[in-house]
Amino acid sequence: MSEDATTGWVDVASLAPRRHNLGDALFRGITAGAACTLVAIVVAIFAVLAWECAGALRTFGWGFLTTTKWDPVFENFGALPFIYGTLVSSLLALLQAVPLGIGTALFLSEMAPRWLRTPVSFLVELLAAIPSVVYGLWGIFVLVPWVRGYVAPALADTLGFLPFFQGPNYGVGMLAASIILAVMIVPYITSVALEVFQTVPVAQREAALALGATRWEMIRLAVLPYGRAGVIGAIMLGLGRALGETMAVTMVIGNRPDISLSFFAPASTMASVIANEFSEASSDLYVQVLVEIALVLMVVTMIVNVLARVLVWRVTGTAAVGK
Amino acid sequence: MRSSTRLLGLMIIALAIDSGSANAQIQLNGAGATFPYPMYSKWFSLYGKVDATSRFNYQSIGSGGGIKQISEQTVDFGASDGPMTDEQLAAAKGGPIMHVPTVMGAVVLTYNVEGVKTGLKLTPDVIADIFTGRIVKWNDGAIAKANPGVELPPRDIVVVHRSDGSGTSYIFTDYLSKVSANWRDKVGRGTAVSWPVGLGGKGNEGVTGLVKQTPFSIGYVELIYALSNDLPYASVKNKSGEFVKPSLESVTAAAAGVAADMPEDFRVSITDAPGPAAYPISGMTWLLVYEKQKDAEKGQKLVGFLNWMLGDGQKQASDLHYAPLPPAVATKALAALGKITTSDGKPLLAK
Numbered sequence: 001m002s003e004d005a006t007t008g009w010v011d012v013a014s015l016a017p018r019r020h021n022l023g024d025a026l027f028r029g030i031t032a033g034a035a036c037t038l039v040a041i042v043v044a045i046f047a048v049l050a051w052e053c054a055g056a057l058r059t060f061g062w063g064f065l066t067t068t069k070w071d072p073v074f075e076n077f078g079a080l081p082f083i084y085g086t087l088v089s090s091l092l093a094l095l096q097a098v099p100l101g102i103g104t105a106l107f108l109s110e111m112a113p114r115w116l117r118t119p120v121s122f123l124v125e126l127l128a129a130i131p132s133v134v135y136g137l138w139g140i141f142v143l144v145p146w147v148r149g150y151v152a153p154a155l156a157d158t159l160g161f162l163p164f165f166q167g168p169n170y171g172v173g174m175l176a177a178s179i180i181l182a183v184m185i186v187p188y189i190t191s192v193a194l195e196v197f198q199t200v201p202v203a204q205r206e207a208a209l210a211l212g213a214t215r216w217e218m219i220r221l222a223v224l225p226y227g228r229a230g231v232i233g234a235i236m237l238g239l240g241r242a243l244g245e246t247m248a249v250t251m252v253i254g255n256r257p258d259i260s261l262s263f264f265a266p267a268s269t270m271a272s273v274i275a276n277e278f279s280e281a282s283s284d285l286y287v288q289v290l291v292e293i294a295l296v297l298m299v300v301t302m303i304v305n306v307l308a309r310v311l312v313w314r315v316t317g318t319a320a321v322g323k
Numbered sequence: 324m325r326s327s328t329r330l331l332g333l334m335i336i337a338l339a340i341d342s343g344s345a346n347a348q349i350q351l352n353g354a355g356a357t358f359p360y361p362m363y364s365k366w367f368s369l370y371g372k373v374d375a376t377s378r379f380n381y382q383s384i385g386s387g388g389g390i391k392q393i394s395e396q397t398v399d400f401g402a403s404d405g406p407m408t409d410e411q412l413a414a415a416k417g418g419p420i421m422h423v424p425t426v427m428g429a430v431v432l433t434y435n436v437e438g439v440k441t442g443l444k445l446t447p448d449v450i451a452d453i454f455t456g457r458i459v460k461w462n463d464g465a466i467a468k469a470n471p472g473v474e475l476p477p478r479d480i481v482v483v484h485r486s487d488g489s490g491t492s493y494i495f496t497d498y499l500s501k502v503s504a505n506w507r508d509k510v511g512r513g514t515a516v517s518w519p520v521g522l523g524g525k526g527n528e529g530v531t532g533l534v535k536q537t538p539f540s541i542g543y544v545e546l547i548y549a550l551s552n553d554l555p556y557a558s559v560k561n562k563s564g565e566f567v568k569p570s571l572e573s574v575t576a577a578a579a580g581v582a583a584d585m586p587e588d589f590r591v592s593i594t595d596a597p598g599p600a601a602y603p604i605s606g607m608t609w610l611l612v613y614e615k616q617k618d619a620e621k622g623q624k625l626v627g628f629l630n631w632m633l634g635d636g637q638k639q640a641s642d643l644h645y646a647p648l649p650p651a652v653a654t655k656a657l658a659a660l661g662k663i664t665t666s667d668g669k670p671l672l673a674k
Contacts, residue, residue, distance in 0.1 A: 072488075073511035140532050148537075170481060170537055172522055255486030255523025266522050272486075276525060279385035280488025280514045 049295040056288035064292065070257040072277070077289045079296055081257040085267040086300065089174055089249065090242035092263070093181030097238055100182070101189030102231065108190075109197040110219055121194055128187035136251035139180045144171040144252055147179070152264055167262035170254065175263040177253040181245055185238030192237065196230030197223055229316040236308040243301050246271040270297040347376055349624050354382040355389020355402030358490050358545060359608045362426050362645050363402070366636050370628055373635075377624040386490050387514065393420065393611045399621055401611035404490020405497075405514060406590035417617065421663065422589045422609040423629055424656055426637075426645040427578055429546040429569040430495045430604040431556040435534050436461060436541075437476060443557040444469045444566045447595075447603070450559070451503035453480055453541060455510070456520035461539060469560070476539065483533045483542030486523025488514035494606035495543050498594035502603075543604075546574075547644040561603040562595055573602035574646035582651040589656065605646070612663060619665045626663050626671040633657050 050057075056064070060077065067078025104124065108117050148171030155175075159165045200223050208218040224231075254266020255276065270293050281287045353363075360383040367379035384392075386403040393401030394415040402425075412420055432450065434443060449465050452458040458465060462475040485492045493514045500507040510516050522537075524530035527548040534542040534554065546569050549556045558566040567573045580598030585591050595603045610629070616622025633653045640647040648656070660672050 069517070071517035072515045073513040073517065076517075140536075145536060168479065170522060172533065250486065250525055251529065255525070256518075256521070268486075268523075276487040276523070277515050280387040282387045282390070282488075282514060 046295070046298065049291055049298065053288045053292035053295055056285060056292045059285065060289075060292075064289075065296070068257075068259060070273075072281075072286055075283070075285055077286075079270070079293055081259050082268055082270040082273050082293060083296065083300065084259045085174070085253070085269040086243060086271070086297065089177045089181060089253070089267065089269060090239060092174065092178035093185060093242045094235065094239055096178065096182035097185045097189055098235060101186045101234070101238070102193050104186070104190045105193035105197055106219060106223070108194055110215070110223065121191065124187050124190045126187075127183065128191075132184075132245065132247040135180055135184060135248035139176065139248060139252040143180060144176050147171050147173075147176045151175070151179075156264075163261045164263050167260070167264050169264040170266065172252050172254040172266055173264050174253065174267045177249050177267070177269075178263070180248050180252055181242045184245060184248065185242050188238045188241060189231075189234045192234035193227065193231050196227035196234070200226045229312055232308065232312050232315065236305065239304060239308070240301065243304065244271055244297070246275045250275055270294075270300075348378045349376060349620060350378045350380060351399045351621055351625055351628075352380045352382075353389075353400040353402060353610070354384050354392045354398045355611070356386045356404045356490055356608055357383040358404050358428060359402065359426055359645065361547075361643050362640060365639055365643060366628075366632055369636075369639065370631055373631055374624070374627060377628065379628070385488065386493075387488060389611065393613075396613075396617075399612075399618075400625060402608065403611060404606060404608045405493040406592075406609065407611065415613075417613045417615065419614045420611050421614050421659065422611060423633075423660070424589050424607050424609055424648055424652060425632065426640050426647065427574050427593070427605055427607050428494075428645055429574045429602055430491055430498070430543050430606065431546050431549045431569045432541060432543055432559070432604075433531070433534050433549050433554040433556045434541040435537060435555075436539055438474050439555070441555045443473070443555070444560070445557045446560040447498075447502035451499050451506050454482060454484070454499065454519070454521070455503075455506060456482075469566075478539045481537050481540035482518075482521030483524055483530050483537070483540050484518045484521045485515075485530060485543075486525050489526075490514065490606065490608065491527065491543065491545055492516065494594060495604060497592050497606075498604045501592075501595045546570075550644055559603050561599075561601050562597050563599045563601070565599050567600065567602045569602045569604070571641050571644065571646040573600055574605040575649050577601035577603070577605040578607065578646075578652055579649035582649055582655070585652060585655065587659070589652075589659070614662055615664060615666050615668075616671060617666055619669075619671070622663065622665060622671045626660055629660055629663075630657065630672060633660075 056077070064077065064079050065083065066080055068080045069076045069078050070081065071077070108120055112120070148169060152169035152171070152175065155165045156169065204222040204226060205218055208222040213221060249269055250272035253268060253272060255268050255272065256266035257268045257273070258265065260267070274290050274294055278287070278290050281290055360381070363381050367381065371378065386405055389401035389403050390407055390411055392398045394411065396417050406422060407420065432445060436443070445466070446469050449458060449469060452465065459479055460477060461480055462477045467475055493512065496510065496512040496516050499510070500512045510519065522533060524533040524542070527544045530542040530544050531548050531552050531554065534540045535552065556569060558568045561567050576598055577593045577596035580596040580601045581591055581593050589609065591607070593605050593607055596605065612625060612629070616625065633648070633656050637647040637653060661670055663672065664670050
């Protein structure tokens with residue numbers, strides 16, 4: 001026991017029994033190992049993808065990202081239609097899912113009777129548990145006929161002056177894909193936003209109300225600003241899912257590697273082209289090109305995540321999401 | 324040691340010993356085309372009764388995958404809807420590969436046009452023009468000419484093709500390349516091509532779904548899918564000028580038409596076959612086996628199966644809506660089985 005002669009204070013660390021050090025060291029080693037493994041996996045994925053598509057990188061170079069031709073027979077490949085399809089379908093899905101998700105979360109946390117909160121949030125979370133293929137089947141049999149018969153004509157009638165709602169409508173296309181993606185990412189946004197709104201201290205709300213705010217003003221002044229970072233984190237989560245979603249999208253998007261301003265037009269995404277063509281890709285270059293698209297998808301996802309982090313940092317002053 | 328731990332230890336040791344014991348069954352692994360998968364499944368289960376010592380495991384990962392796996396020798400046999408190219412054959416690691424024809428199928432043009440239930444007639448030029456986007460309306464003069472008396476609506480044609488790579492697409496684009504120089508130069512043949520127009524559906528199911536739901540659409544699917552879903556399909560004009568309805572008989576007739584000129588390695592395309600009864604968009608599918616089998620026992624089981632398949636097995640084909648090989652081709656293939664030997668040249672086919 002090392003006792004300080006002048007003050008009599010005891011160095012507590014020296015009181016710790018020696019035999020616990022091995023356990024602590026082991027625990028630290030294991031957890032550090034787990035963390036390193038995860039980082040190593042991400043790096044390894046990038047490295048393997050880059051290695052496997054080296055031939056395609058050499059053949060096409062940067063032009064790959066700006067070419068729109070996709071011709072497996074004459075081996076002319078370009079990724080631009082797929083990048084466009086992925087980004088536009090995800091963005092459109094976000095445009096629909098964010099108001100819906102945050103609105104639902106606000107309703108459940110602020111306005112719904114207490115007994116309603118649990119069953120409704122349970123049902124919303126159930127949406128997240130539905131497999132992607134089931135969404136695809138629902139899309140083919142329910143969503144696509146509905147879009148073709150009702151939604152698209154209605155949009156064409158009311159907003160037809162915009163180039164986004166012009167052109168022939170087949171049911172399958174960017175619009176159907178964005179709707180199905182929106183349905184798939186709403187539960188992520190809703191459940192995280194709901195949690196965040198519920199953590200807003202009662203004191204904050206009461207302070208706003210005490211100052212004479214209406215319910216909506218209270219939400220705007222007390223709840224939303226408090227939950228900003230968390231909500232952005234929820235949106236990032238949803239966006240991540242939308243960017244990578246494969247099966248449901250490929251069943252309703254029409255699978256046409258074209259870029260068109262119209263939302264009624266069929267399109268194709270990076271994930272769907274890989275899922276569609278990888279198993280029958282005959283030549284080495286073809287396989288390498290698909291691997292390169294996978295690499296591009298990972299890079300795009302990474303860039304989007306980085307941008308979202310920057311947004312969170314700007315908005316809240318911290319880089320941490322969810323705080 | 325506690326008794327439960329000891330018991331567990333003994334169990335593990337017992338299992339380890341037992342797994343090394345002689346198992347009378349020999350397992351053969353194959354992978355490849357999805358199109359003939361139902362037929363192969365039925366054959367493998369039936370053959371298990373003929374020869375109980377062999378067991379087959381087949382993964383339908385696609386023709387491209389089948390070719391790759393047999394080249395890498397990770398499977399005992401491969402399967403493909405399209406014949407291997409010379410480059411692919413040269414790259415195979417185990418030596419020369421034999422193509423054994425198994426069954427045939429047809430690619431039919433299914434459509435969804437109000438007022439036209441069955442019996443639409445299409446000529447090769449019309450089909451090529453529809454799929455290149457030259458013909459855009461159903462009541463186009465060329466279609467009307469082939470279908471006198473049929474009320475064709477003045478609506479746009481919605482073309483549906485496959486979004487995934489597939490042997491079905493290969494057969495269809497192979498046919499189009501033969502009948503249309505424009506298609507051959509602009510698009511070409513392949514399991515996946517750059518389609519000039521149209522929506523892409525995933526799998527035969529995807530195309531069927533899209534055609535069924537989209538009014539005034541036309542797409543191509545395997546015959547069996549059109550039959551199972553009660554879809555109308557078109558008769559196509561063949562090389563001899565007859566409009567032939569796709570059926571098992573007309574597909575077999577297509578192969579019979581080509582049988583006389585069939586190359587020794589069976590790598591033949593039977594699209595646009597000669598003969599009045601031949602359906603022009605037919606395709607053959609093959610099993611890929613090495614001529615020199617590394618494992619003599621497995622090789623013997625494999626050849627035994629192929630022998631049965633080309634004989635009794637062919638009788639099972641029509642029940643599942645696959646066209647059996649014409650007798651001339653089956654005989655030729657049986658004779659070719661004699662070429663499969665062990666690695667030191669001993670033929671494996673039991674006389």
